[in-house]
Amino acid sequence: MSTLAITFSTLGFILLAIFLYFIAIRNGIINYKNKVKRSWSDVLVYEQQKNKTIPKLEEITKQFSNYEKDFQSKIVELRNSRQELSEDKIDINKLKEVNQRSEELLKAINITVENYPELKAGSAFSKLMSEVIEQQDNISSAIRLFNNNVEIFNTNIQIFPNNIANNIFNKEDQLSMFKTDVGSESGFTPDFK
Numbered sequence: 001m002s003t004l005a006i007t008f009s010t011l012g013f014i015l016l017a018i019f020l021y022f023i024a025i026r027n028g029i030i031n032y033k034n035k036v037k038r039s040w041s042d043v044l045v046y047e048q049q050k051n052k053t054i055p056k057l058e059e060i061t062k063q064f065s066n067y068e069k070d071f072q073s074k075i076v077e078l079r080n081s082r083q084e085l086s087e088d089k090i091d092i093n094k095l096k097e098v099n100q101r102s103e104e105l106l107k108a109i110n111i112t113v114e115n116y117p118e119l120k121a122g123s124a125f126s127k128l129m130s131e132v133i134e135q136q137d138n139i140s141s142a143i144r145l146f147n148n149n150v151e152i153f154n155t156n157i158q159i160f161p162n163n164i165a166n167n168i169f170n171k172e173d174q175l176s177m178f179k180t181d182v183g184s185e186s187g188f189t190p191d192f193k
Helices: 003-061 069-083 092-115 117-121 123-158 162-170
Strands: none
Touching: 003 069, 003 092, 003 123, 003 162, 069 092, 092 123, 123 162
């Protein structure tokens, strides 16, 4: 074999290796984005579970004559804002709204319990409150996992040479993490295609 043939075959092998390396990076970016989507879906599943328990709490508290009117409106607001969350589109601001409404509802429940001590003594109410608290903890854990996956995804599309592969193949934008500080809203809503 001539020196020219060896040079061209070596150059071809190097170019093929670089191409395959960039394909692997591209696939890694897709993998991390899918993890973000899956963790977002987990947040929504826990929100749905919590929203199935809250109407049961409502039924128990309705048994009391001076039922807190504010309580029912907070349940409706929470249910409506939860329905606006979508698996196809991560909307951090909507999630903040749902979390804020959840906190308002839990405060309303505590006020109702303070006004009706016999309600607190009921085992059905205590069991449902434990479920709501557990579900809220599950949501918090799912949000932490979501934020972790967003951080990994963002890092993966920013580091060299992944940023080059992303600009050529994926063209993915950074995603926003969920933050409880309402004053630092970014307004960014990623759209998964």
